[in-house]
Amino acid sequence: MPLLELDGLHLQAGARTLVAPLSLRIEAGEQVALIGASGAGKTSLLHAMALALAPAAGSLRLAGEDAWSMSSSDRHWLRRELMLAPQQPPLPPRQRVATAVLAGRLPGASFARSLRMLFSPDEAQARLAFEALDRLELGDRLWSRVDQLSGGERQRVAIARLLVSQARLWLADEPLSALDPQRAERVLAVLQGAARAQDRTLVCSLHQVDLACRVFPRVIALREGRLVYDGPPQGLGARQLDEIYADLLNEPPSAPQDAALAATPPQAMCR
Template structure:
């Protein structure tokens, strides 16, 4: 049985279409990269998969359950089986990093365990948070406040939160946008290796097309809200990739970007 099954899923915001009706199946333990130009519908789709955005039409089944035919209480229960890591994690500025990471453990935790994690983590909980942070080169930030972190460090704290979560489905939105290329590759490797070792299902949206094609066995591409491609990365290249990003490539460059070197052509990235 697929973990996720979408049948004619259609997403709207008012009268504006976010994602055209699409059908997908994602099996347990799969690792999938979600790519496409800005505004293609990637974030909207991830929020729908996280049961945070109700479809205008179609069905979404998670672990065999039709999510939007359930009661609010049962849908909340189903949400505990997944975790969404947004591109800009909403971390309270005065919160300690240890507490921010351990928040990933709150779904399904007892009241006593939750209170300890939020106000006074015990030794085992602190060790869990430290180990996740240390894998992301942030072990020395365990007791720092969130407002003392850079944007890239905050992104890695959100990934550490994911690494300690009990959720079986990880939905990750642009986790590398504030990281330099070398660190981005290391962080993605930690994320994928952990998901594989723990038998988690990983769906990750990326603007780094080269990384997506090099490290994920399956790539789903959205173009203008439509499913454009779904398959192995080796079959996505050349004209296909040019067309996927044609809206982006045809945009006039921003004034402040005039001094930057031109980006590598997308077709060079997926070969």
């Protein structure tokens, strides 16, 4: 039985289609890269997988449960199976980094244990947070306040939260966007290694197409909200990549990252 199963899932915002009806099966333990130009629907799809965005049509089953046929309280309980690391993690500015990381352990924790983790983590909890941060080259930030962190450090705190969570499904939305290329590769290696070691399922959206094709065994590509490819990276040809990134190549770059992508021929990205 797949861990995550989407059947004819359609996402809508008013009259605007976010994601056209699509069907996907993601097995337990899989690692999947989600690619596409900005506005292709990657974030919307990840939010739907995180049960944060209700479908206009179709169904989503997580761990065998039809999420949107359940009561809201049962669906809230089902969310313990997943953890989402958004591109811009909403971390309270005055919160300590240790507390921000340990929030990944809150789903399923008792009320008393949750209070201890949030306000007075014990030695074992602090050690857990430190080890996750240290793997991401942030061990020295354990007791810093969130508002003292750079954007890239905040992204790594969100990834550390994934590492300590007990969720079976890890969803990461552009987790490398604020990192330099060398650190991005190291962070992704940590994330993938932890997912394998803990038998977690990882779905990760990336703008770094060459990296996605190099290290993920399965790539899902969206264009204008439509599924245009699902399979091994070796199957992505130059013509498909040209179509996926046509808008990006035809428009002037608006940011350094877009400029780097525009300078890279799509047909070279998945060789």
